[in-house]
Amino acid sequence: MNSLLDDFPVPKRVLPIIFIVETSGGMSGERIDAVNKAIKSALPVFQEVS
Secondary structure, eight states: OOOOOGOOOOOOOOOOOOOOOOSGGGGTTHHHHHHHHHHHHHHHHHHOOO
16 A cells, blocks of 8 residues: 555755864864865765765
């Protein structure tokens, strides 16, 4: 038996993602590079899930 919900696509929900990154002098060099790499690697995952 089919449910009424089986006949209609379920709309996707919007989930805002906000990155808050501290950019003081202490975050220069390797630290900010690590943040940039982490964000770049997370973006494809968000695209895949959405």
